[in-house]
Amino acid sequence: MxxxxxxxxxxxxxxxxxxxxxxxxxxxxxxxxxxxxxxxxxxxxxxxxxxxxxxxxxxxxxxxxxxxxxxxxxxxxxxxxxxxxxxxxxxxxxxxxxxxxxxxxxxxxxxxxxxxxxxxxxxxxxxxxxxxxxxxxxxxxxxxxxxxxxxxxxxxxxxxxxxxxxxxxxxxxxxxxxxxxxxxxxxxxxxxxxxxxxxxxNLLEDELEEVLKSYFGIDGVLASKVTKFSNGSVYKAAKLLEMEFESLSEKAIDFARFSVMKKYSSALAIINEINDKYGTSGIKLFIDLINMWFLDTIKEKCSELKDFYYIGKEESISKFNKRFPKTKQEDIIENLNKYSNYFDRNLNLNIISLSLIFEIAAIELGD
Missing domain, CATH: 3.40.50.300 (P-loop containing nucleotide triphosphate hydrolases)
Known part of the structure; x- marks a missing residue:
């Protein structure tokens, strides 16, 4: 070649x-x-x-x-x-x-x-x-x-x-x-x-990591983390890094927790902050991070699947599943994808955001 x-x-x-x-x-x-x-x-x-x-x-x-x-x-x-x-x-x-x-x-x-x-x-x-x-x-x-x-x-x-x-x-x-x-x-x-x-x-994770390190000067540890969330796309990885990826991923977890616990105003404040800083394209990436959190909670339930997106958050994932054992994560993920598309349609942001929060809050709490 x-x-x-x-x-x-x-x-x-x-x-x-x-x-x-x-x-x-x-x-x-x-x-x-x-x-x-x-x-x-x-x-x-x-x-x-x-x-x-x-x-x-x-x-x-x-x-x-x-x-x-x-x-x-x-x-x-x-x-x-x-x-x-x-x-x-x-x-x-x-x-x-x-x-x-x-x-x-x-x-x-x-x-x-x-x-x-x-x-x-x-x-x-x-x-x-x-x-x-x-x-x-x-x-x-x-x-x-x-x-x-x-x-x-x-x-x-x-x-x-x-x-x-x-x-x-x-x-x-x-x-x-x-x-x-x-x-x-x-x-x-x-x-x-x-x-x-x-x-x-799409690039493989090691290929994407190499691009981030060689062309963007990203530290190896951070490059390794963000590649897991980027679906083989330098564009998506670069956007996540611009949005302060590590802080953003913590906010995604907080948003999921606040929504489940019916702390609607706290959850809404997070998504409004994302919109103010990064617009609808940023919200769509943020929803992807929330989706990946719920995917990790599914993986944690399946002992053979341990390749988490949220590396280092295994204990938090386990605690979530213990507190909310009746969670129907698959349904939540399906609805999150649906609401993500709504943000492209110039609909009222608060209405879409609250609907999204209510969807997650519909999780049935464990005993």
Missing amino acids: SDFFNKIIGQKKSKLVLTKLINSRRVPHAFIFSGSKGIGKFFTAIEFAKQINASDPATQSQINTLSEPFIKYVFALPRGKSESGDDGPFDKLTKSTIEAIQSEIKEKVKNPYYFLKIDNANTIKISSIRDIIRFLNIYYQPEIKRFVIIDDAHLLNEESQNSLLKSLEEPPENVFFVLITDKIEYLLKTIHSRSFVINFE
């Missing part, structure tokens, strides 16, 4: 598929890299572009820095004040916004697992697709293989996808597209049919 691909942690199957395509000299002009957010799809796209240009170290260096005209990196952007359809993607953005975006790109260049943080960047604008077309029309040395990488491609609306489709159907020679997404179902079937789809797998 290529030395370039060896830099990528995990993703053995995806790397093998790409290596076989390169060796066959029949590389498709368009790819969809599909899989959970934060598992190395972007890094693989960059290393793939470098491998395609393996005979040109100067081009590889430019690819590393996401420099045009070698790489066209497309991502969601905010809409500028009074922006019209005739404006370019950056034309109406303020100077401070552009400087913030440039700073984020520098972080992405330094760390391919880094996630861009751009305020109000919810869609990939049609102007960004027009910018791709201009990029494609630039004549460049035919021996250089250029790449268009579209991050979070599911943020393309239907108009933008249809506009992109024309370029996918008749791309210039030696131009390759990579669409990166964790929601492939949002892409048009016509884009699917014109692209080679590669499905990426």
